[in-house]
Amino acid sequence: MVQFNGRLLADDDNFLGSKNRGLRYGDSLFEALRSINGKLIFWEDHYLRLMASMRILRMEIPMEFTMEYLEEKILETISANQLEKDAARVRLTIFRNDGGLYLPETNNVSFLIETSPLSSPFYVLDDTAYEVELFKDFYINPDMLSNLKTNNKILNVVGSIFAEENGYQNCLLINNQKQIVEFLNGNIFVVKGNTIKTPPLEHGCLNGIVRKKLIEIIKKTEGWVLEESAVSPFELQKADEIFLTNSIMGIRPITKYRKKTYTSDKAKSLVGKLNAMARLT
Template sequence: MINHNGEILDIDAVPFRADFRPTMYGDALFETIKYNGVKLINWEDHYFRAMASMRILRMEIPMEWSPEYLEEQVMETLRAAHLEANAARIRITLYRNGEGKYTPATTAEMGYFIMAEALPDADFELNKDGLSIDIYKDHEVPKSMLSNLKTTNSLLYSLAGIFARDNELDDVLLVNADKHVVEATASNVFMFANGKLITPPLETGALRGVMRKHILRNAKEWELEIEEKGFSPFDLQRADEVFLTNSITGIQWVANYRKKTYGNTMTKEIVDKLNASV
């Protein structure tokens, strides 16, 4: 089932035009949110990130799109899918539609889709087997404010994912023009080095991730020394631990980067603190 502008439909019944702007021009953004069977985790962070992204993209925010309205639309979608008592992955896509080519008509209207699918765990579970990763070098992440946004312009991440699959890797890290590590295909990246937790700053082109923000916000309470600082692939060779974060999986630890192997002692502690904080 899918919620299209407040109407619950079978996914095969969703009306699409051939000139649908999100399809033609990728004129949309989205949020992926975890529902733990009781509440939407970090809902306010997701909502305000989406609204800030809409402003940057010069999208008109409908007056009725309050946090309460969109949250209720999510719950309606969960109920329609019989998932209101289960853990679920939510995707909200906010799009601009209307006439025009690259430049939308001044009468362009906003719309949304909400989809839900079941997840196996309400809590964030650390992956049993660590990830095997490498660097993706074919294309670079632009050092731009647009790179901080979660838009449907995802070709770079699709190509990186194909590279990872073809090379039998679990994920890859993307770099920018400075050859600094930026992020993974669907996650922000953190590394432990010399007793400090380090993550690339937004200026590198990293996504403004909600789970990234949650960890930064709670670092002091969790007694973590943390720094937003650019680092190179070579720096990964000297790290003690590396992990990836996003709103659905929470935290996933990395076991191998090329010939380098990592542990997960500190990462396990952070996962426990994460679950206690949400």
């Protein structure tokens, strides 16, 4: 079951037409988040990011789009799919309503909620082999739109195909200044000693929720230093550790980049702190 504008529908119902602006122009946003036993993890952060993104894209925010209303609709969908006692992945998509060409006829929006089961109720560190490479065919343009979680993900799609064709588990995306920005599906953190670095939003990375939470944790951890600054491809060869972060996986250590292999000590420490923070939300 999915939920479309407050109505529960079967997955295969034809409720979206060919004029859908998300399909035609990528005129849409989405949030992907975890639910554990009917509790939405970091929901307030996801909600605030979504509202800010809608304003940036000049979408009309409906009066009923309160945090409580959308949470209720998400939980209804989770329950309809019998996932209220399990771990679930939730995707909330917002798209501008039909009409117009590039210039929309309306800024009113619709919403779609989808859910699927997850194997683990908490973030679990997977330290199996995970090799990555640079994707250099196309670049991220470092501006505010790059910080948003929009449906314009063709670069990520082509990069994922490149990774699959060449036997990599993921790829690193770079901006037009040749700076490391993020992974295909999450933010990047680079560890050297007790310094943990992540690219700043100004370089074009997604304004990730788990990125935000880890920045908070690292800043509070005695003896660790957090830097939001440029990451060059050259630095990857000298790093002790690299890991990927997103709201579904949490933290995913990288094991190999070219001839360099990495440890996962900081990642192991952080995943426990992240789970503790998630339980408090």
